[in-house]
Amino acid sequence: MKIAIQGIESSFHDMATRLLFPDTEIELIMCDTFEKVTECIENMSADFGVLAIENTIAGSILPNYNLIDASGLVIYDEVFLNIQMFIMALGGQTIYDIDEVHSHPVALLQCKDYLRKLPPQLKIIEGKDTASEAKKIKEGNLKGVAAIAGKQVAERFGLEILDSNIQNEKDNQTRFVLIGKEAIAPAENANKATLKFELSHSLGSLSNTLQMFTTFNINLTKIQSLPIVGKPWQYAFFVDVMFDDYQLFTEVTKVLKKAVSELKILGVYKHNVENTPSQLIQVLENGK
Numbered sequence: 001m002k003i004a005i006q007g008i009e010s011s012f013h014d015m016a017t018r019l020l021f022p023d024t025e026i027e028l029i030m031c032d033t034f035e036k037v038t039e040c041i042e043n044m045s046a047d048f049g050v051l052a053i054e055n056t057i058a059g060s061i062l063p064n065y066n067l068i069d070a071s072g073l074v075i076y077d078e079v080f081l082n083i084q085m086f087i088m089a090l091g092g093q094t095i096y097d098i099d100e101v102h103s104h105p106v107a108l109l110q111c112k113d114y115l116r117k118l119p120p121q122l123k124i125i126e127g128k129d130t131a132s133e134a135k136k137i138k139e140g141n142l143k144g145v146a147a148i149a150g151k152q153v154a155e156r157f158g159l160e161i162l163d164s165n166i167q168n169e170k171d172n173q174t175r176f177v178l179i180g181k182e183a184i185a186p187a188e189n190a191n192k193a194t195l196k197f198e199l200s201h202s203l204g205s206l207s208n209t210l211q212m213f214t215t216f217n218i219n220l221t222k223i224q225s226l227p228i229v230g231k232p233w234q235y236a237f238f239v240d241v242m243f244d245d246y247q248l249f250t251e252v253t254k255v256l257k258k259a260v261s262e263l264k265i266l267g268v269y270k271h272n273v274e275n276t277p278s279q280l281i282q283v284l285e286n287g288k
């Protein structure tokens, strides 16, 4: 099975993919950008993709909301990774030998407090993913350059860890979603959905819409607004909701459809803080 991720082997996207499919042989389609991940699924050079969507320190990865929405791809599953950051370099150096630190922009954001304490002449460079920045250091034998990445990256590319757990908060988690092209019937144990809608600027339009969820006993777990490009000062709302009763969820979507414009269901899936493996392959095989 081909899964597109942004980054290379041992990156956090790779780790998230292995959590979703621990027993499946996976060919990683390693992309330089998040855009390429969705493109690969659209042009079918990958079966599915795994995309980071939010982090508990850095917040929502906003472009990825737009990418899922614009590509019309579907969310099948989610998975949560505990993210511990390490700064690593070629062996025999200390943090005082480092002039440049490279990493994924979201990873750098998570380590802002640590980076601020380093000497001001030290250059912070946004690179691709955490793992390819580390790989570059090893392959180019780059002295004085460090990467910020997970521990597994130091092991994979033989770099030495200079400092451990350097993210701003000890508890740091990233939520990833599994996305694909084919719409499938929600799994029996589905209890969560991601929806997108747009609203007019009329008095109470948002609060009235959110009230509907309460009326139908549906718990709103996240709300994210994003500007509608081409319509200045107008917003689209992306919400995650959880429900016990799928029937009630379908009822609320019928009511919502009349109250909002552009209601889109981006995915109905199982809330997965336990990180149970994805059932997607079984679901697709049973459907054939």
Ligand SMILES: O=C(O)C(=O)C[C@]1(C(=O)O)C=C[C@@H](O)C=C1
Binding pocket: 006, 007, 010, 011, 012, 013, 014, 052, 055, 061, 083, 104, 106, 107, 128, 129, 130, 131, 174
């Ligand atoms: O560079 C990586 O290893 C990634 O998987 C990217 C990424 C992200 O996009 O947020 C994934 C998880 C971490 O929160 C930091 C970076």
